[in-house]
């Protein structure tokens with residue numbers, strides 16, 4: 153990175169101390185932008201990058217709620233409205249004990265470029281809480297969501313800010329949040345949240361979209377080497393929404409998905425993961441991945457506390473959480489002959505791991521591009537809500553597929569244009585950035 157970019161980055165670090173994940177996300181984008189700075193000096197003149205790194209608005213609030221034993225509990229809620237140059241702020245809510253401002257800011261920052269890449273009219277934002285839904289009853293989750301929305305409602309809206317799910321926030325939570333929004337505002341404003349249930353404004357394919365999209369993106373990368381998913385040995389990390397749907401789609405493309413994980417360990421099923429059983433355990437029973445091994449019997453091994461990246465793969469799909477795949481894991485996967493890695497999760501590969509994959513010539517799809525199918529389908533849900541319409545599964549999936557092919561091609565073409573062929577990281581960062589930068593230039597000093 154040149155001196156000008158490095159000095160802006162250092163200032164971002166200084167202004168946002170202790171936010172390691174945000175620093176990492178900013179650095180990864182800046183590392184792609186040297187060529188853009190040379191080609192478009194007007195961005196520096198207008199301090200576009202400095203403005204992009206400063207959220208338009210950051211909201212932090214108290215979330216008091218009562219547990220089933222009648223004890224008062226307090227959590228912290230966040231919504232970071234990062235950039236609205238392209239449309240209303242759009243991005244998920246994460247409920248996980250690790251959540252703090254630095255995580256929400258890294259996610260919100262990534263979302264600006266990801267949403268830009270989708271080609272849909274959506275800005276970037278993210279939110280969440282340090283609330284841990286694990287082990288809580290439905291009633292506790294409902295009371296938490298109602299309290300969270302009792303503050304959040306005043307900041308969001310169909311034309312303002314449209315939250316959705318992320319880690320720890322799925323259909324159940326979106327239902328409770330939507331119910332409380334409607335109750336407080338007395339408005340049936342379908343477009344205020346996405347990821348809604350099918351009977352009340354949700355879109356078919358939205359639950360599957362992030363995982364399906366990651367596989368569709370990977371398929372496009374594989375095609376550039378004359379390969380496909382057919383016959384690949386795939387390892388997926390996580391076993392939540394993104395992971396399960398990535399497993400399903402990879403299998404329909406002929407891959408054998410042999411491993412998946414959760415925060416307690418991983419399973420290896422050489423016959424190929426039974427995705428219906430995994431879905432039942434994880435989405436219906438809210439159980440552990442070890443339950444899968446117990447039910448499948450001796451053919452399946454479970455490694456408690458292990459690292460799923462110890463399992464050989466020709467295609468690796470990290471779909472759990474940030475910085476879960478480090479340099480040691482990357483070296484191991486490269487030695488084992490991995491052909492492609494695509495980030496279903498947000499920033500799951502450390503900076504060092506990403507560099508190793510790229511140096512080794514592994515096809516590498518960064519999260520901003522590879523997992524953009526979720527938010528893109530959220531934008532399709534907003535379209536359906538706005539037109540009081542409801543599309544078929546086939547139509548919506550075709551739109552998703554077109555969007556993912558479009559993102560792949562835009563990243564590849566941009567990487568070529570800027571002299572970095574095959575570098576999807578640079579292609580995604582530059583293509584995402586330029587569109588937002590041009591909109592900001594056109595909209596004056598905002």
Ligand SMILES: NC(=O)C1=CN([C@@H]2O[C@H](COP(=O)(O)OP(=O)(O)OC[C@H]3O[C@@H](n4cnc5c(N)ncnc54)[C@H](O)[C@@H]3O)[C@@H](O)[C@H]2O)C=CC1
Nearest residue numbers: 318319320362390391392393394414415472497498523526
């Ligand atoms: N849900 C969506 O539409 C989108 C999600 N993402 C990203 O995908 C990732 C997964 O999100 P979801 O599947 O929605 O969440 P989820 O809550 O459905 O599942 C998260 C999964 O990750 C696992 N996990 C969490 N921490 C872990 C750790 N330290 N080690 C191993 N496994 C761990 C959990 O056990 C769970 O299986 C996140 O990075 C999220 O930001 C990205 C784009 C859209």
Ligand SMILES: O=C(O)CCC(=O)C(=O)O
Nearest residue numbers: 243244316318526527530
């Ligand atoms: O669908 C959305 O708005 C949220 C998706 C999301 O949080 C993400 O892309 O990381």
